[in-house]
Amino acid sequence: MKKIKPRTLSGFMELMPQNQVYFNEMAQRLRESFSLYGFTPLDTPLMEAAEILLAKGGGETEKQVYRLTKGDTDLAVRYELTASLAKYVALHQGSLTFPFRRYEIGKVMRGERAQRGRFREFYQADIDIIGDGKLDIINEAEIPSVIYRSMTALGLRRFVIHVNNRKVLNGFFEILEISNATEAMRAVDKIEKIGEQKLTEHLTTDVGLTHVQSAELIALVTHQGDPFEALDKYRGRNETFDIGMDELSAVARYMSAFGVPDTHFKIDISIARGLDYYTGTVYETFLEDHPEVGSICSGGRYDELAEYYTDRKFPGVGISIGLSRLFYILQEQQMLNPAVLSAPADVLIIPMTEDLSHPISLATQMREAGLRVQLYSEDKKFKSKVAYADKLGIPYVAFLGEDEIKSGQVTVKDMRSGEQTQASAGLIIAGLAEKIKIQRNAPPIAETK
């Protein structure tokens, strides 16, 4: 038979078993974290009618969409989870209860040019809180707490959640009568790279700001210490600004009650988020030791979730984690926790008798105690059987020979220490279950610093 050369498409993440365990553990910990905040899981279809997904339309994204025709249906694969949520809310608005909190961890596809750490098929993990007509500011204040708990659950320690408010920014630009705010903010982003002097030059000559505008803008974004000090002097001059200030204060005020330490939270006036979509609080999250990877968890408040599908107003606030990319970065930085049990089993049972009834019964007993067990019954030399456990990183090997069966004992070898223990099945199982339980609590990520 002519063979087809096996291959996986470039940009499609396909993990080896051990890495898959880490990835799944990360996803699972995100699920648990999101659940603690009352987010319900959704699992929307991977494909939608093209008109639905492309309702927003335009630009680079549309070119990246995977699109196909089946029968006479024009289909598109989702390239983000937001459009699917918007459609879901618009379609099921009559039967949903608002505020509606959902999370979705799912694959999306974008036909980007394949690059290291950029994927064409990848996971996003999104949470959103959707209001019916309006949505209280407390929801915006709660988001940093969800981020903090989620990142901590993964095992991350050295990260900071940067928070800003679009109304503050927009109001500030109105007060200073700066019309090309987007361009100005983009320029400000370069301050660390090019320095204050070059930035002033760029702002005044290329962006078209006056020297006064430029100076005030730079003073604001470079202000050290409490950002409210720098902002307070603009109070009372613009309604949008004042509302934004109240919102930002409320968000900051409740941080510690929400369990977010000061060290992990920062008001950052330079955070704008590219999209015009956001209208209130915005969030970005940076790894302190790896600022070069950019924000690992971002989002914000928006006013119009489903405007392409319905007249009803659905404001919301949400964040998104590029989970495949985050995983890729962490494993590349060698931050996967070696204490994690990434083996497919906790125990390998090696039978030493012809009749397998006893080893099988032992496996059954162990499984009933929650242990993950493989029974090795291939026709191999003893050494190869033990090597199987070794290669897979299975931490314990149990031997069951005639002598053990007669005396009602089991011999277990701890593969790391080499230590062998003999005892009754009951005692062995209880001991292993205890040890494995501890190892299972190891978070997927460990920071070496």
Place this chain on the structure above:
Amino acid sequence: MKKIKPRTLSGFMELMPQNQVYFNEMAQRLRESFSLYGFTPLDTPLMEAAEILLAKGGGETEKQVYRLTKGDTDLAVRYELTASLAKYVALHQGSLTFPFRRYEIGKVMRGERAQRGRFREFYQADIDIIGDGKLDIINEAEIPSVIYRSMTALGLRRFVIHVNNRKVLNGFFEILEISNATEAMRAVDKIEKIGEQKLTEHLTTDVGLTHVQSAELIALVTHQGDPFEALDKYRGRNETFDIGMDELSAVARYMSAFGVPDTHFKIDISIARGLDYYTGTVYETFLEDHPEVGSICSGGRYDELAEYYTDRKFPGVGISIGLSRLFYILQEQQMLNPAVLSAPADVLIIPMTEDLSHPISLATQMREAGLRVQLYSEDKKFKSKVAYADKLGIPYVAFLGEDEIKSGQVTVKDMRSGEQTQASAGLIIAGLAEKIKIQRNAPPIAETK
């Protein structure tokens, strides 16, 4: 703005939040069950190069495949998980350790005609054990145990795993010199519908069997009691048959050591499985009260997993559960367990003060104890706030007013009983955590019989 009518494509399952909770709980319990047997999770890409997925080629399936071109790549969406596994094993054969046990629960797509309970995008849950060159019979004996534990974990009780062996069947047909075995087995399948007499007629006139062949075949498949009694007289006449008999005996012998009760296991000579793919033990699983839905979990032993991609022999044994279809059937039969906590939260906190620091702190404390908490802060009447919990099925509502804050107490209402309790936050949290823990153990399926 012109609105696009929101809709979900026909045949694409999109669940409402409560049903999604049941579905996810089913998937989670399958994952846990598979893990106990040392299966490692894989998550292969949804799309592959078309030549990979269509290597097997041909027939109805190829017409159902979702196929598209992106750039100059010819892509196909997977329509089953087996081809992806075969490619994975062939591609990574050098770094995998065999026997390789993996499970995958993932979406596949088939452009079938949309029908009630038939989906175009749906989940399959597959497990496979892949050997390198050979694979011990014990692996085949272990599969019914995985099925039993998985189905039981879902909450199913009244089901029977039917087991047969293709070598026994093939040997039997060789002994009787029946050449059109496939057709004969397909005819035998109708026995319950048409009765013995009509079947004899059909077998002799349409299928071309002699009266002796027909009588022996019918006698075998209708034999009551121990099937080995009916089979034993053919021993020693055909090598394939004898090997099959030894395999089938081994599988049956170890069932109770593997924890499968007699009531849930049946040797069934009439099970053949359609595909030519299977070469040894084959499995089908039926709901006793709903035989009309057909097998809910099927599979078997095969010799050639990856023959389209590599010369190396990878025999294996596996089963597949059509998870979306199974969920659909169970919810249609009203078998979803009402005791399951399908609400997005365990507790709704309703603040009764302007300042939210205390209610937020309470929420944080509760979350640290593992409780899923929503804080209701929308500007609504008190009644609407409580109605929110009621609509979502949130079992407990906590009130925090000035009095409670001053006295360090929390009032909690049990939404089902209406009972109100006041106590310190610590006591309330411990009590709720205990109650919720019990409710979380409820299996997703409950049989009413």
